[in-house]
Amino acid sequence: MHLKHLRALAALAATLPVSLAASASYDVDILPPASPMARQAYTLHWGIMYVCIAIFFIVFGAMFWSIFRHRKSLGAKAAQFHENTTIEIIWTIIPFVVLIGMALPATKTLLAMKDPSHADMTVKVTGYQWRWEYNYLNEGVDFFSNLATPRDQIDNYGGEGAPKNDHYLLEVDKPFVVPTGKKIRLLITGNDVIHGFYVPQLAVHQYAIPGFVKDAWFEIDKPGIYRGQCSQICGKEHAYMPIVVDARTPEQFAAWLQEEKATMPAPPAQPAAAAGAAAPAEMAAAQATGNAAAPAGGPAAKNAAPGAKMSLADLKAAGEKVYTANCAACHQANGEGLAGTFPPIATGKPFAAPAALTKPLADRGFYKDGHIVEGPAKEHMDIVLHGVPGSAMASWAHLTDEQLAGVITFERNSWGNHGGEVQPSEIAAARKAK
């Protein structure tokens, strides 16, 4: 722990009363419900709270009366009564009856929550380490949704970081857009580990379990932005995979859907893309990092026909966005990785780690004498496409050829690397090779 941190902490403690008065957020209730199920849960919560508060006053009332009155110091003589079957039966039966009173409405809500039938629309939601994918079934619209908060707002290791956005950590590059007033059924699954799809205001909370599809549903009353995040620990970036539901009127939603369809790539001509989900090509070039409500993409996002050559500058620019969204969490925005765990991308950087981690790198020509070196493009593509077994490096084959070519080119030409460009066609070839 740096001295600087301690000082920052001390300074914070000193300004505590001021900062508390300045921007206090002392919410003590469940967030305002935005769906019928959430409203029922809200009512149930207050129902059980009233029961608890009533019991609280009875129990604590008796206890504190006794504590203040039946003290030896006040000359209280201990009564010696004990065992009274009548009273014991009464205090077993009464709570039992009260609880049945609570269980009945809860049963009704539970059954309604568990009934996703007669949905107007179905969206498949997949949790990845560490992002969400939304696939509008039957519409051909499918995209990933990443955290949009820049790293420099998150990392405050050196003391004060960049000022934080209003929706710090609960903002995404591309929100989950849905129509209001429609019953939307979610098919929820996980790609790698268990995630938790959790949007409190909609009373939707379902684990995303790899290999299994579970369902949930919601219906939103009013247009608006409803935020949530992954609720189940899923690794390092668990805190950084928010969910932003953007509810629009059915007309606005229809317009949005048309716009999205236009940006989606044609049904996969490349068989390899079927292995992963076909991610929108638009993501590579135009990832809006601003507030999630702004529709991302545009004409610039449409990339060239498959097979066309891209310039180094274009590849790099597109790749940087892919890197920020997908790679920077581990390899860091400056490409220097994290000591002992995540290797740097920048050439010449020292990297000390267990042999299990450095050996695959050395074998592929990326690691020599304790330092990271520039390796061959073929191996670079192989690592990104297939991951490194036994390490945290996963396969990124679900990204498009353009995205992968971009990010590899970006990595090979940043932070002192001069590895030249990699074209989308090379990625396509590499996919076929294995």
Add this chain to the structure above:
Amino acid sequence: MSTAAHAHDHPHGEAHEHHGPPHGITRWLYTTNHKDIGTMYLVFSGIMFFVGGTMAMLIRAELFEPGLQFFNPEFFNSLTTIHGLVMIFGAIMPAFVGLANWLVPMQVGAADMAFPRLNNWSFWLLIPASLLLVGGFFAPGGAIAAGWTLYPPLSVQQGMSMDMTILAIHMLGASSIMGSINIITTILNMRAPGMTLMKMPLFVWTWLITAYLLIAVMPVLAGAITMLLFDRHLGTSFFSAAGGGDPTMFMHVFWFFGHPEVYIMILPAFGIISMIIPAFARKPLFGYASMVYATASIAILSFIVWGHHMFTVGMPAAANLFFMYATILISVPTGVKIFNWISTMWRGSMTFETPMLFAVGFLCLFTIGGFSGLVLAIEPVDITLHNTYYVVAHFHYVLVSGAAFAIMAAVYFWLPKWTGRMYNETLGKWHFWLSMIGFNLAFFPMHFLGLAGMPRRIPDYALQFAEWNMWSSIGAWIFGATQLLFVYNVIHTVRSGRAAEQKPWEGADSLEWTHLPTPVPYHSFETAPVVK
């Protein structure tokens, strides 16, 4: 039979010279004396309480404000994971076993535990196990960061510290099972003449039931983590859908262990409180028999409620309903216990020395933990609160102000008996009141954070959670620092406390108070007392 072997070692009525303990390190390494082993368990759990507590302090430092200040997220996840495992398996469970070692033989009128050598082995297994558990921080890749629940596939992704943890849990489980066999045998076979089951002090009763729970569920956990180990290294697919397995199955097996485990950590606390409140109210426990039956009902129900940890897994509606009803049902026997304690206090002649303060603190805060448990039992409400800080608040109210407060009450209550010295009452009161303030400041705001939707196990959070987190951290640091007073008070008492009276608590009436001198000799009840 053990009693026969025991009679051989120490023939009844025969005077012999070796009443004092041997000296040096071998006394502790080779000891088969229940008091020595009890002391070692308690010291060990105290150390682990501070190891786990230090991690909690670091967690609260990172959560003091939004953004990453001190740790990277992976290390933070390791801290929360190991904090949980250390507190459960290293601090609370060994503390209760230590108390059982000290008290069960004396309270049933036995000379020692039924299997003294097994007892020694149970304790010494804890040392390598805890080293493996905490040593994970120094393994390549760091300590496990999958949460104490070890859900696959995340736990399959972990580095070698996961294997160390699995081995550690196996050893801790073996230790618990052996300890439980010892306790059950001692209670069932070695009670003094006249000490019928329904005359046993409640601490003995609750431990008897707890020991059965341990024997029932520790092997289940062992099975789950063994399957995990096989999935990691031997290519099986118990928990991987790709090979025909199911990650959900791990959760079912884990929580089939996990829920009874919750009661393993609270039933002995019920026993302690059921002895301390009558002692300081100078009045018999209101409903002894109903307390025994309530404890047994809670234990039995604990086997059929595990699904309430899994309401968001996507079980069928019928399963969710069943687990909701069963969980709600548990509050009935728990309520019986609370009503019983209050009726015991009612029209008593109470004094409030430190053990009683902690017992009353337990009663107040455990009740609040019970309420939040009831809220969480309502499945549709749990949907919005599952895996949030509300749950963190709930289980700290039952485990810290429940189990840990009861352990502290027990230490203050029996320390004079064990050491023959009296603790410092003023310091004890300071310890209690500062603990109350720190604890509530740390954990009450977590209810609000959970209601507002802050998930647990995150190193960084959205800005609307900042204020309550700040207060929570301040409270946690007060609570943590206050525990140093406790350590000072205990060490000071043992080394130079004033001599305790023969019977420092007027209302205490179990065998160790009525039949044994203070401090208790190294060997007690070599001749069994006769209980009328």
